[in-house]
Amino acid sequence: MLAVLGVGNRLRGDDAVGCIACDELSGQSSIVNRRSPIPVLFVLDCGDTPENYIQTVVVRKPTRILVVDCCDFGAKPGQFRLFSRPEIEQLSYGLLSTHTLPLTLTADMLALETKATIELLGIQPQQIEFGTELSEPVRRALPAVVEFVRSWALEP
Numbered sequence: 001m002l003a004v005l006g007v008g009n010r011l012r013g014d015d016a017v018g019c020i021a022c023d024e025l026s027g028q029s030s031i032v033n034r035r036s037p038i039p040v041l042f043v044l045d046c047g048d049t050p051e052n053y054i055q056t057v058v059v060r061k062p063t064r065i066l067v068v069d070c071c072d073f074g075a076k077p078g079q080f081r082l083f084s085r086p087e088i089e090q091l092s093y094g095l096l097s098t099h100t101l102p103l104t105l106t107a108d109m110l111a112l113e114t115k116a117t118i119e120l121l122g123i124q125p126q127q128i129e130f131g132t133e134l135s136e137p138v139r140r141a142l143p144a145v146v147e148f149v150r151s152w153a154l155e156p
Contacts, residue, residue, distance in 0.1 A: 002041050002153050003062040003116075007069040007103070009048040013132035014077070014125030017142065018068040019045045020134070024146045041153045050106045058113045065110055065118045066152055067103065068145070070125040070138075077126030078137030080145055082152075085111065085118045121148065 006022030008015040022045040046053045107118050126135035
């Protein structure tokens with residue numbers, strides 16, 4: 001079992017990208033969805049409190065977990081990159097976060113409870129102000145983000 005956790009706040013522009021990607025992956029949206037959901041993939045929109053969903057993930061016993069979230073890693077808006085768990089730890093000191101608890105704490109708790117490999121797909125935001133929509137660069141990147149997650153799910 002694989003788990004994809006979308007993290008973000010739908011009211012804060014590009015911060016919603018992880019949640020919207022989960023909509024696409026679970027077939028609940030038609031913005032970019034072209035294929036049906038992957039059957040071995042558990043997709044969960046965690047909003048801005050991923051720590052509240054730890055038990056929901058743990059009971060499914062995933063072997064790999066991908067967190068999809070916007071984060072500032074110094075790239076151009078809309079660019080995305082896969083970060084390993086050690087890189088998430090390094091990022092956490094400068095990580096843009098709108099979450100209640102640090103993402104590293106959630107990752108640590110998930111790793112302890114599941115022994116799963118945990119990675120972060122970080123998408124560089126342009127804007128995260130309240131009341132804004134996805135920026136154009138992030139909106140254009142969304143289909144590629146969804147395809148990346150699909151490819152990630154098909155890797156051994």
